[in-house]
Amino acid sequence: MADLDQADKKECEGKKIIHTYPIVKNSDMHEEMKLECVEIVVTACEKHSANNEAAARMIKEQMDKKFGPPFHVVVGEGYGFEITYECKTLLYMYFAGTLAICIWKS
Template identity: 50%
Template structure:
């Protein structure tokens, strides 16, 4: 079986689509979803190549700190955040308080309240 190759045209098409934010799963109301998306997009764009900042104990202005702190302030605590590439999830969350999206095509953000 031959390995699949990506044609240049397909890669170009993917990169055009990848600029958009793709919401994979949510049950948030529209206003909360839009605010959460703005917060997540801002954090990922600020640190596009440094996901380690969101897995360590935050001591500075990292993605996780930005997303979690802003969501805690706007919608009450406790919010939980995972930022990464290529992961699945199964979490317990409050109804109408979960968002799973891709920013820039490859960076996934999972945001939920428990």
């Protein structure tokens, strides 16, 4: 049995599964806000899967409406940043395997 399991695992590793679920890498939001925020991000990125700018705009507008402006949103596949944010408003997450999304309020 154990051997079989191991074999299965090896097969899985061989396949290289591509994960698409959202991972929150860093956030100091409280739990409810974080959940809502992740929801917004998922919706936006799924809707504008080919257009990061539109996705970022959509996220920003939604966040402004829900939690009050001014929010800043970065959606991209490769970038670096150093930001100053208001405490309890930062969310840094991965989504769809290739996107990194950073949301903060100044």
